Amino acid sequence: MPSRPTRDGGADAARRRRRSVTAVKDGLRELNSQLSLLNHHVGERLGLRDVDLECLDLIARQGPLSPSALARRAGLHPATMTGVLDRLERAGWIARDRDPSDRRAIVVRALRDRGAELFRLYAGMNRSMDKLCAGYSDEELELLAGFLRRTTDAGKAATDALSAD
Secondary structure, three states, X not given: OOOXXXXXXXXXXXXXHHHHXXXXXXXXXXXXXXXXXXXXXXXXXXXXXXXXXXXXHHHHHHOOEOHHHHHHHHOOXXXXXXXXXXXHHHOOOEEEEEEOOEEEEEEEEEOHHHHHXXXXXXXXXXXXXXXXXXXXXXXXXXXXXXXHHHHHHHHHHHHHHHHHO
């Protein structure tokens, strides 16, 4: 049944937009929940706590990092970070090395020989994402990537604002 024109098409458009914006926000919240659950299960399989897996991911993507830089990026107290790094090192996921630019300092790096074990556990998600992305044009993928970058930036700004309080 076709929709009937209303006297105020602008109000209908505004409602549709609000519903769409709400759907995007709800979708991001659900995605966050699903990815947290996936990461939790991966961590369980590897014998890692959620925070350990998060820190390992930061080290792998942004490292090598000093323990204090890692603590800031992860939003953790330095004493908590020491425990995380001790667990990751004992389990063979990271190494602590002298910083080549300052021999008194330490940097943390991920050990690549365990990477295959981690990638295997995320293989199902990676395959699903490849199939999903195959259904989009290059331009659509660029749009989605831009949206995700800006969403990440908004999340970082909100986090920074909360941690400044």
